[in-house]
Amino acid sequence: MTRPSYRSMTKEQLESENLSLINEIETLRKSIKSGPGENQRKFSEILHNLQVHQEELRTQNEELRQAQVNVEQIGQRYRDLFEYSPVGYFIIDDNYAVLDANIAGMGMLGRTKGRIAGKPFLLFVEKSSRQDLDAHFAEVKALRRSSTELWLTPDQGPAFPVILESVQLGDGWGGGWRCLTTAMNITDRKRAELALQESETRFRAIFEQSPLAMQIVDRQSLSRMTNRAWVKLWGDEARAASPQAVLSKIGAEEQLAEGFAGRSVEFPPVLVAGEGDKGEDRWVHGYLYPIRQQGVPITEVALVNEDVTDRKNIELALAERGESLSRQYENLRVLSEISALPPSNSAQRLSEALALARQHLDLSMGMIGRIDGNRLTIEHHSTSPATEIADGTSFDLGGTYCTLAMEQGDVVAITHMALSPYADHPCYRLHGLESYIGAPIYVGASLYGAVSFSSLTPNHRQFDDGDKELLRLLARWIASVLEEDAIRRELARSNIELEQFAYVASHDLRQPLRQISGYVSLLERRYSDKLDAEAHEFIAFARDGATRMDRLIADLLEFSRIGRNAKPVAPVQLGETVNEAIANLSASISETNGRVQVINPLPMVTGNAMDLTRLFQNLIGNAIKYRMEERSPEVIISTEAKAMSHVITVSDNGIGIEPDYFSTIFGVFKRLHTAEKYEGSGIGLAICKKIIDQHNGRIWVDSQIGKGTSFHVELPRGL
Numbered sequence: 001m002t003r004p005s006y007r008s009m010t011k012e013q014l015e016s017e018n019l020s021l022i023n024e025i026e027t028l029r030k031s032i033k034s035g036p037g038e039n040q041r042k043f044s045e046i047l048h049n050l051q052v053h054q055e056e057l058r059t060q061n062e063e064l065r066q067a068q069v070n071v072e073q074i075g076q077r078y079r080d081l082f083e084y085s086p087v088g089y090f091i092i093d094d095n096y097a098v099l100d101a102n103i104a105g106m107g108m109l110g111r112t113k114g115r116i117a118g119k120p121f122l123l124f125v126e127k128s129s130r131q132d133l134d135a136h137f138a139e140v141k142a143l144r145r146s147s148t149e150l151w152l153t154p155d156q157g158p159a160f161p162v163i164l165e166s167v168q169l170g171d172g173w174g175g176g177w178r179c180l181t182t183a184m185n186i187t188d189r190k191r192a193e194l195a196l197q198e199s200e201t202r203f204r205a206i207f208e209q210s211p212l213a214m215q216i217v218d219r220q221s222l223s224r225m226t227n228r229a230w231v232k233l234w235g236d237e238a239r240a241a242s243p244q245a246v247l248s249k250i251g252a253e254e255q256l257a258e259g260f261a262g263r264s265v266e267f268p269p270v271l272v273a274g275e276g277d278k279g280e281d282r283w284v285h286g287y288l289y290p291i292r293q294q295g296v297p298i299t300e301v302a303l304v305n306e307d308v309t310d311r312k313n314i315e316l317a318l319a320e321r322g323e324s325l326s327r328q329y330e331n332l333r334v335l336s337e338i339s340a341l342p343p344s345n346s347a348q349r350l351s352e353a354l355a356l357a358r359q360h361l362d363l364s365m366g367m368i369g370r371i372d373g374n375r376l377t378i379e380h381h382s383t384s385p386a387t388e389i390a391d392g393t394s395f396d397l398g399g400t401y402c403t404l405a406m407e408q409g410d411v412v413a414i415t416h417m418a419l420s421p422y423a424d425h426p427c428y429r430l431h432g433l434e435s436y437i438g439a440p441i442y443v444g445a446s447l448y449g450a451v452s453f454s455s456l457t458p459n460h461r462q463f464d465d466g467d468k469e470l471l472r473l474l475a476r477w478i479a480s481v482l483e484e485d486a487i488r489r490e491l492a493r494s495n496i497e498l499e500q501f502a503y504v505a506s507h508d509l510r511q512p513l514r515q516i517s518g519y520v521s522l523l524e525r526r527y528s529d530k531l532d533a534e535a536h537e538f539i540a541f542a543r544d545g546a547t548r549m550d551r552l553i554a555d556l557l558e559f560s561r562i563g564r565n566a567k568p569v570a571p572v573q574l575g576e577t578v579n580e581a582i583a584n585l586s587a588s589i590s591e592t593n594g595r596v597q598v599i600n601p602l603p604m605v606t607g608n609a610m611d612l613t614r615l616f617q618n619l620i621g622n623a624i625k626y627r628m629e630e631r632s633p634e635v636i637i638s639t640e641a642k643a644m645s646h647v648i649t650v651s652d653n654g655i656g657i658e659p660d661y662f663s664t665i666f667g668v669f670k671r672l673h674t675a676e677k678y679e680g681s682g683i684g685l686a687i688c689k690k691i692i693d694q695h696n697g698r699i700w701v702d703s704q705i706g707k708g709t710s711f712h713v714e715l716p717r718g719l
Contacts, residue, residue: 022050088183092166094176096121096137108162108183110155121181126151126159136164140179144168152183160187213305216291217243219260224300233284233307243303250286250305259288259301269308283312328466334360335473346485347380350478354382354451357474361467363435363455365389368478369402370449376400379449399426402450405438411471413437413463435459439471443479443486451475517543572609574602574616574648578637581617588624594633596620602639603646605715611691616650618684619711623652628706645697648713656705665701 082089088105090098101109101116109116109124116124125133129150139146145167151159162183169178207214213230215223221243234246247253250270258265267286274280287304338353350368358366366382367389377394397403404412404422414420414436417428427433438452451474520542524531531539575598582589582596589596605612620635627633633652640647657665666689688711692699696716703709 088162088185090121090181090183091169091173092121092137092179092181094178099178105183108152108154108185110157115155124152126153133164136166137179140166140168141177149186160185161190162186211306213307215243215246215303216300217256217303218300221256230305233282233305246303246305250284252286252288255288256301259290260298262290262292262298264289269312281309282307283309324464324466327464328469330360331466331470335470335477338474338477343484346481346488349481350380351382353474353477353481354380357470358382358384358453360470361437361453362460363437363453365455366451366453368441368449368451369395369400371397371406371447374398376402376449399430401425401427401433401436401454402438402440402452405440405450405452406447409440411437411439411468413468413471415462416458418458432456437463437467437471439475441475441479441482443482448479448482451478570606570609571604572607572612573604574612574639577609577613578602578616578620580613581620584613584617585621585624588621589633592624592627592633594624594627594635596635596637598637600639602637602648603641603717605646605695605717607695607715608691611694615688615691615713618688619650619713622684623650623654623709626652626654626709628653628655642714645714645716648715649710650713651708651710653708656707657701657703657709658705659703662701662703666699 082100083102085102085104088108089100089102090105091100093099097118097120098116099118101113106113106116122130122133132148132150136146136148136150146164147166148164149161150164152162153159163186165182165184166179169180207225208227210227211229213233214225214227215230216225218224223243243256244253247256249272250267252265252267255265255267265288267288269283269285272282272284274282285306285308289302289304290298291300291302292298334356337356341349341352343349354366354368358364364384367378368380369376370379372394374397375394376397378389378391381389381391383389401412401414401422404425414422417423417425417434417436422428433454434457436452436454438450438454440450441448451471520539524536524539528536578598588594616637620637623635624633631653633654636649636651638649638651640649666685689699692713692715698714700712701709702712
């Protein structure tokens with residue numbers, strides 16, 4: 001009989017075949033006992049088949065055992081995966097009750113498996129989420145799977161959000177409907193979403209309420225977001241307008257690509273012209289920032305614009321104010337330099353003042369004109385090298401701009417004559433002066449003329465109030481110089497007359513005084529024996545008075561001669577003049593056992609040698625005269641060199657002078673002592689003062705009572 005292959009038979013078939021073989025063997029055994037032969041051969045064959053069959057059965061049993069082990073291992077793995085999964089697993093039956101739960105699920109619900117199994121899953125869901133749970137399971141039954149976000153309520157602790165993922169299970173999970181439900185705790189994600197939502201809310205609030213105009217732009221130059229300030233700045237149409245239109249207004253069309261390349265850009269404030277009749281010009285300051293995301297190419301940039309019109313206007317006003325203050329400071333500086341000009345020569349002072357003011361105003365011509373009838377004569381001028389003008393030039397008054405200042409009685413300033421109301425003025429037609437600023441000059445109550453500055457080109461800036469005030473003050477200063485000059489001329493004339501009178505008076509008075517003195521002496525000689533002692537005393541008084549009167553007149557004559565018919569100034573070696581003065585006083589110095597010491601070489605100056613000798617003779621003589629009785633007079637002469645002058649000091653150890661008399665001792669006939677105590681006319685220091693004035697110097701005194709006096713003489717450098 002043909003048998004199937006043992007390898008293809010199941011265990012049950014092998015066992016049945018094995019039983020059949022055993023029965024055949026038993027039958028053959030009985031037949032063998034009745035007689036050998038064919039039965040013996042069959043028995044051996046059947047026995048061999050039985051052994052093969054048993055070996056095959058044993059192999060299958062081993063394979064079945066190994067398969068059972070594998071099944072158990074796989075089951076354990078799946079059980080471990082179920083039990084120890086980090087997410088919660090629940091097996092749900094057709095009544096939506098929990099059949100099984102893993103460790104993570106028990107941990108989520110805060111309950112043991114015994115307290116969970118057999119309970120409806122609805123009990124573990126927050127009330128507000130139960131309708132969502134019903135819909136979830138209904139969708140699983142209908143579609144075999146569903147995903148829903150809801151809230152679970154653990155036994156202890158607050159509810160927390162989860163995502164339920166449910167999938168229907170097959171028939172192998174027992175009779176009836178089953179599903180596997182996975183619960184994933186999304187508390188951290190919810191917290192992150194809430195934080196993101198809050199951040200988004202804050203961003204939206206900041207973005208919308210920001211005073212800065214902002215717009216988010218993508219790579220297609222389309223607006224993604226626009227806040228209110230942007231609409232307010234650029235108008236309602238700005239929401240739909242291309243950002244390129246705004247960038248073109250602020251002169252930054254090419255900068256959008258910079259932002260997408262990852263670079264931030266700042267646009268300096270730009271003046272944007274207003275649109276329409278009511279549009280106002282605005283200053284706009286702009287920025288462009290790339291919006292970066294980690295690991296993602298830049299797809300959006302932020303445009304930020306700020307209306308800085310008010311701030312810019314303040315800055316411009318401050319800059320203009322600062323420039324004005326700077327110009328006012330320069331005006332004061334120029335006026336200070338003008339007022340500090342040396343007073344020696346009024347014509348030179350006026351010319352230098354014009355030059356300083358002209359250079360400050362940056363104009364080509366400056367002049368002081370005097371009105372003489374209907375003519376204006378230039379008395380002083382200052383011009384740039386390319387401009388020709390001369391003092392003494394006379395113009396028809398009506399053909400000059402000075403008439404404008406005289407008509408208004410104040411400063412007239414014109415920056416560009418061709419654009420001014422005075423474009424048809426004769427001066428403009430004749431001379432083409434484009435810029436002019438001038439002011440009238442009043443000397444006393446009378447109109448003297450005008451000071452003005454002008455140029456053939458328009459001025460580079462508008463004349464401001466500081467420039468006008470400069471002209472007003474300059475006109476007053478010029479008037480004061482002219483008044484001083486007039487007073488000085490009048491004073492010089494008066495001094496000449498007084499000096500002439502003093503010279504004549506002193507010269508003519510000496511003759512009758514000599515006659516009086518001579519007749520008194522003659523009277524005494526002829527009638528000496530006939531006069532008593534009282535008469536002789538009267539005659540002595542008369543002679544002494546006449547002598548003092550003659551000395552006083554002689555000193556007055558000397559005082560009046562100073563500066564009259566003087567030799568021209570020349571270099572003078574002061575050492576020689578001092579030596580000559582000491583020689584003239586040698587008798588007095590020897591008589592008083594005095595000493596005069598020059599401690600350093602005296603300088604060379606420019607002056608009158610005779611007058612300077614008289615100066616030092618008077619100073620040294622006073623030092624000898626006003627000595628202390630208990631000590632010999634000592635006179636020290638020293639010198640100090642300064643930048644523009646020499647100071648010579650004559651110091652003594654005499655009686656000293658009270659400080660109250662420092663300013664009065666240089667007056668004529670100012671005596672501090674009686675003639676009986678110290679002889680003299682009280683005119684010596686007045687002579688010294690006049691000599692110093694003639695040499696444009698100054699003299700002053702320092703003294704301490706009982707210790708001595710120092711006279712300081714300052715003379716300009718002569719060489």
